Amino acid sequence: MDYSLVREDMVLPEVETTPLLQIRFLPQASDELIHLVQSRLAENGIVVLSSHKLMGKSTILRITAKMETLEIQAEKIHLMKETVGSRRRVVDYFRREHRSRFCDLTKPPQRDAQGLFTAAEYALLIRHLLDRVHVLKTGQVSSPLSQLFDTNYRVKYLVDFDDSKEASRGSLAFLTASLRRKLHEHGIQSACLMHVLITYNLVDAVVPVPVPAVNREIFRKTWWPWSRLDLPIELIQDYYGWEIGFYFAWMEFLTRWLFFPGILGLLVYIIRCYRGDTIDTDEYTPFYGLVTFLWAVLFLRFWERHEHRLAYQWGTFSLSQYERQKFFAVRPEFRGYLRKSPVTGEVETYYEPLQRRIKYIGSALVTSVMLAVAFSVMILSLNLQGYIRPKSNPTRWTKNSPHPFFIADLAFVSEPGQVFDALSLRGYIPVVGHVICIFSLNLLYRRIAERLTSWENHETESSHRNSLILKRFLFEAFDCYVALFYLAFYERDVERLRLELIAVFQIDTIRRVLLECVIPILIQRFNAAHHLKRKLNPMQSLLVIPTHDILMDELDKDTYDQFDDYMEIVIQLGYVTLFASAYPLASLISIAANWVEIRSDCFKLTQGCQRPAVFRSSGSGMWKTLASCIIWTSALTNCLIAGFTSDQLVHYLPSFYVHVQEGYTDMGHEKGWLLVFLIFGLERILVLTGLLVYAIVPAVPEDVVDELERRQYIRSQQEAWEHSPENKKND
Known part of the structure; x- marks a missing residue:
């Protein structure tokens, strides 16, 4: 292929005529539901460019939004962009009234024709718009869409209402009169529409358009x-x-x-x-x-x-x-009760931190059990490899003080001439088996960690991901390092440590190359052929x-x-x-x-x-x-x-x-x-x-500090100009 055909002056397509996001509905989603969803999206400024009904299968919506809607959303989420039009550029909050300051035509391959937004920013803005579409409008207690959910899909909305410690998680159709009145008084929206569709297996893909x-x-x-x-x-x-x-x-x-x-x-x-x-x-x-x-x-x-x-x-x-x-x-799955925010004074969904800390303890207990299983697998593997050798240190391990992890029947197979002779290539079989066990345990714990993290009910995507990362890392790092720490600081055998480190490190490296590079390329070639x-x-x-x-x-x-x-x-x-x-x-x-x-x-x-x-x-x-x-x-x-x-x-x-x-x-x-x-x-x-x-x-870095101070100086100058008598006279 001639890559020179990719023009360096290429720009992103017109946003109002090209989809930014694809939503795939599963076959169980009725035509009536899809029609109501499209209407609900249109009410929130999202444009459905096309709807494709596959033969007897799924339905695909391709959506975008008007440029004006995206700019309003960029201002709402405090999107920061580099300014142009001055000798030295600064990074500042996007404001629609000053949009010309953010139009950079020097980066056409990654931006639109006006040089305003990048492809990533478009994807971020349309997803923010989508996540803010709720099943009901502000103040509503029922609609054709919510009634359809209640009758056909039995959706339970993920917002709790607190009235003197009273809470309800039921469908909006069964709210008490006091809770309905609360909806009107505070203008609380119901659950995120897209989250409801995904949770109840009506939508299986929400994908940015490439x-x-x-x-x-x-x-x-x-x-x-x-x-x-x-x-x-x-x-x-x-x-x-x-x-x-x-x-x-x-x-x-x-x-x-x-x-x-x-x-x-x-x-x-x-x-x-x-x-x-x-x-x-x-x-x-x-x-x-x-x-x-x-x-x-x-x-x-x-x-x-x-x-x-x-x-x-x-x-x-x-x-x-x-x-x-x-x-x-903000996670649409976040649950809690309604309260008046002490920061903004507005009604917000709140969850007691103490309840989440108690759930942390439960997560830690479950993780500890899984770590004990991983440690047991490691002990079996080290015995099969012949790495646990009480005879090598007779002063430490005696008849009166035997080795606590030595299993004679397993260690025997690693002796010279046996099945897993440690001095031959067969000695790598237990290592490969240990790596496979680690991989299997990691897959199992991945599902457990995802359930535990969802159970902890984090408010934001960042805190949710950080909690999930911490759990999975602790478990998978334990699997990878526990045998090395055991050989280094319990057996105190640096030769065995080096052999185990080389084996695990190199096998893991080969696994990465094969699974992530060689095999995917071969599969793609095979499928294409x-x-x-x-x-x-x-x-x-x-x-x-x-x-x-x-x-x-x-x-x-x-x-x-x-x-x-x-x-x-x-x-x-x-x-x-x-x-x-x-x-x-x-x-x-x-x-x-x-x-x-x-x-x-x-x-x-x-x-x-x-x-x-x-x-x-x-x-x-x-x-x-x-x-x-x-x-x-x-x-x-x-x-x-x-x-x-x-x-x-x-x-x-x-x-x-x-x-x-x-x-x-x-x-x-x-x-x-x-x-x-x-x-x-x-x-x-x-x-x-x-x-x-x-x-x-x-x-x-000092240059970043200087830029931050310069940005603050420019902001103060702009605010002074906006409030000056000369500017008001011009207005």
Whole structure:
């Protein structure tokens, strides 16, 4: 294909004649329901451009809105955009009366003909409009649509009403007289229409419409040339939105920073091989662990700076906490009772924080049970691999004090000549089995975590996602790391730790490459060759306006889940930092893995998945917090591996260790307390050094601070002019 046909002066299609969103109704949705839904959408300024009834199957609505409606919505949700028309641009709140200040014609590939909104902003605005369409109008207690829900679909509305601690969750048709009066007095709307349709299995897809030419341009600029590491971040953000833009920015930033520990780890490995040392006795590896921690602290700080700079450029840096809650994305599933807000004085839906905290305890208990299951699977796997060996440390494990996790019948099969001989390739079978078990448990807990998080009843999409991310990360990170921590700090066997780390890290890397890159590409080629999917004209991918075939093909694609992409990279960062003293080559392998990961993620987004819904974000959020926890913990783990798990410090402190038997060294009993003091003292020094770096290097770059102060100055000047006598005289 000739990519030169993609014109650089391409602009987005006219919004009022091109759909922005597709809604697919399932066959059980009646024609009467769909007609009433269309009328309800029209009452809220949403234009239905087309309605396609497939033969005996689903019905597809393609919707948009007038430009004026979208501009009003942009002002309501406090959308921030870069201004033009002055020597230095600033990022400010969008205001319709000053719309000319925000029309930037220098970025035509990502914006409309007026240079006002990007594709991501269009998708955000139309989804905000859609989420604010309720079953009933303000003050209504019944309508043909609500009556149809009551009689045919038995919908229960997700709004509780509190009148002296009295609540009702029933259908609006059965409200008491006092509750109906309350509706009229306060003008409370009923449940979100789209949420009701999805919850009761009437709608199964609400998908932003793709822009084929921009989609193809992102794919081309990410995949070619093969050697490139810089990504079209601005183009990705303008098309896919803030969350995905921050993810690809994180991937690009991390991959570049990995070159330093990667090259250093390769030198340490070459020196160790040249000297004939093992990972247990190498005297240079401890220094690599310490340097890796300091590198990780610098990486985290400079990523924060880069993240804040991007957040300012993308208009999400300076939103207050109230604005984040109210304007980012309020969950339509949120339940509660009505009260008068102490902040705004308006009636709002409220849920007691104490009730949610009690539910947190329930979630923690369920998660603890699942973690116990994962730990049991890990113990079985380590026995099958022969990693639990009481005989290797006879002074610690005796007849009077047996090993609590040793299972002789399972460990026997790992002996030489047995089924899972640890010295042969058959020894990798239990490792592969453990990885499969981890993958299965993760899938099971994913469903459990989603149910628990919904049960906790979070008000906003951001808090809901953060809670879900925290649960799933703790469980999946536990699955990935528990065996490594067990070998490092309970068995204190650095050789086995290194073997397990190499096996798990490399198998997981191969799994990522196969499942996310190779297999999806092969499946797509196979489907195209056998006409299993709708065959699209290759030239259609160069169009700005999507054709009917492209829109239908988009609905059949899988949905995109960003959690797995972030999870894999944060877990990888843990392998690189937490166990740097055990596997210095992890950084170098991670560079190659990330190079493939970036392209596989791009392929998945542009070719294999639906265009995801757009959410505003001010950064990587919870993922940055989790990465920070891993990095700061790595100071302790690397010190413990060097001092307690291995013999790496014996070269420097020989008098602090005693040789119990050949191949096994233990702390000297007389100076053991001093060695513990030195190890933890070194860890404290590393942490203090990291804190010193944080104190010296500010999180917010100076140029961003200057821009914020300049924006505030311009605002004050504008307000002064608007209230000046000269301006009033001109009016």
